Amino acid sequence: MAGRRSDTxxxxxxxxxxxxxxxxxxxxxxxxxxxKLDVTKAALYYHFKxxxxxxxxxxxxxxxxxxxxxxxxxxxxxxxxxxxxxxxRIAALMEGNFTRLWLFIHExxxxxxxxxxxxxxxxxxxxxxxxxxxxxxxxAAQLKARLAVVALVxxxxxxxxxxxxxxxxxxxxxxxxxxxHGGRAEAAT
Amino acid sequence: MAGRRSDTxxxxxxxxxxxxxxxxxxxxxxxxxxxKLDVTKAALYYHFKxxxxxxxxxxxxxxxxxxxxxxxxxxxxxxxxxxxxxxxRIAALMEGNFTRLWLFIHExxxxxxxxxxxxxxxxxxxxxxxxxxxxxxxxAAQLKARLAVVALVxxxxxxxxxxxxxxxxxxxxxxxxxxxHGGRAEAAT
DNA sequence: GTCTATACTAAGATAGAC
DNA sequence: GTCTATCTTAGTATAGAC
Numbered sequence: 001m002a003g004r005r006s007d008t009x010x011x012x013x014x015x016x017x018x019x020x021x022x023x024x025x026x027x028x029x030x031x032x033x034x035x036k037l038d039v040t041k042a043a044l045y046y047h048f049k050x051x052x053x054x055x056x057x058x059x060x061x062x063x064x065x066x067x068x069x070x071x072x073x074x075x076x077x078x079x080x081x082x083x084x085x086x087x088x089r090i091a092a093l094m095e096g097n098f099t100r101l102w103l104f105i106h107e108x109x110x111x112x113x114x115x116x117x118x119x120x121x122x123x124x125x126x127x128x129x130x131x132x133x134x135x136x137x138x139x140a141a142q143l144k145a146r147l148a149v150v151a152l153v154x155x156x157x158x159x160x161x162x163x164x165x166x167x168x169x170x171x172x173x174x175x176x177x178x179x180x181h182g183g184r185a186e187a188a189t
Numbered sequence: 190m191a192g193r194r195s196d197t198x199x200x201x202x203x204x205x206x207x208x209x210x211x212x213x214x215x216x217x218x219x220x221x222x223x224x225k226l227d228v229t230k231a232a233l234y235y236h237f238k239x240x241x242x243x244x245x246x247x248x249x250x251x252x253x254x255x256x257x258x259x260x261x262x263x264x265x266x267x268x269x270x271x272x273x274x275x276x277x278r279i280a281a282l283m284e285g286n287f288t289r290l291w292l293f294i295h296e297x298x299x300x301x302x303x304x305x306x307x308x309x310x311x312x313x314x315x316x317x318x319x320x321x322x323x324x325x326x327x328x329a330a331q332l333k334a335r336l337a338v339v340a341l342v343x344x345x346x347x348x349x350x351x352x353x354x355x356x357x358x359x360x361x362x363x364x365x366x367x368x369x370h371g372g373r374a375e376a377a378t
Numbered sequence: 379g380t381c382t383a384t385a386c387t388a389a390g391a392t393a394g395a396c
Numbered sequence: 397g398t399c400t401a402t403c404t405t406a407g408t409a410t411a412g413a414c
Binding site: 031 | 389390391393
């Protein structure tokens with residue numbers, strides 16, 4: 001088959017995310033990834049120092065995209081007015097190639113926790129939560145900000161939302177949770 | 190040290206959950222558990238057939254408790270009226286010994302997915318979601334039902350909610366998400 | 379019934395040849 | 397840039413002591 005090639009790194013990333021999303025990070029062995037690419041385990045180690053490095057590289061890509069949205073949000077004059085659009089941009093980041101990665105991150109937090117890139121990503125997510133709840137100190141608002149992101153992640157999962165327009169439904173729910181008076185209908189003691 | 194004893198099974202469960210919650214399921218080796226209990230790996234295999242069996246047994250305990258709440262809910266004449274109390278009872282299940290287990294289940298779904306007990310537990314959770322959203326077919330309501338449970342799980346996590354009264358805050362948010370008109374303030378297109 | 383000693387397979391990881 | 401060979405440790409399994 002094709003001898004030495006130079007796109008192996010990208011191919012590893014793609015195949016690895018396929019397998020990780022499909023059968024879990026731990027259940028996926030490097031041998032499996034290597035076989036699917038028709039190379040040996042050792043070849044993987046040329047491109048990535050460790051197994052965790054493979055997924056680290058993916059998370060880094062997402063973090064870079066997150067930074068762009070974060071940068072945009074910080075440049076807005078009126079943060080409160082921009083909140084809604086901010087949530088929409090986060091939602092847009094969940095569609096396309098990043099969908100499975102978001103879900104993977106959400107469902108494998110303990111795995112990521114031990115990784116170098118984890119702290120950097122967690123920092124960004126904290127910034128996201130802060131922006132969504134507009135820096136409110138109300139604990140309920142902070143919790144809702146996190147739930148807004150969870151809504152977007154879960155909403156994009158077919159097993160959770162069967163509807164074809166699930167991403168729109170998810171966005172609607174996320175926006176409700178993010179709005180200053182979001183879901184304050186009753187039970188206010 | 191103490192020779193043959195008969196509470197080893199419970200001690201394994203306790204220590205294992207300690208370590209799993211602390212450093213993740215995969216990062217925790219049986220050798221580690223065994224050393225902490227001052228026995229050999231093989232001793233663990235007398236009490237549990239596999240590593241997964243250890244956590245399966247814990248999930249089964251929780252499932253049994255869930256069944257009680259589910260049974261109570263189904264016995265109610267007016268399911269709609271009982272919804273609020275139902276959520277409170279689920280919340281009560283998250284305090285005490287089960288707190289870490291809930292969080293573990295929430296954060297290690299891919300790990301659990303491959304386990305025998307997983308299906309049984311998932312079934313129960315589906316029933317819980319159904320009861321919370323009152324069988325509504327509105328996708329948004331179904332998503333919110335799931336988010337209500339997530340609110341309870343995340344709300345009990347100190348890293349998420351620093352407030353001392355976090356379980357109350359979490360319950361309040363969960364009740365909002367579970368209420369029929371929960372969080373329907375705007376953005377209804 | 380409870381546990382230890384021992385061994386097997388497969389995984390992640392490394393060194394060095396080509 | 398990739399392979400072969402090798403190492404360490406993990407999960408697993410069994411035989412047998414007490």
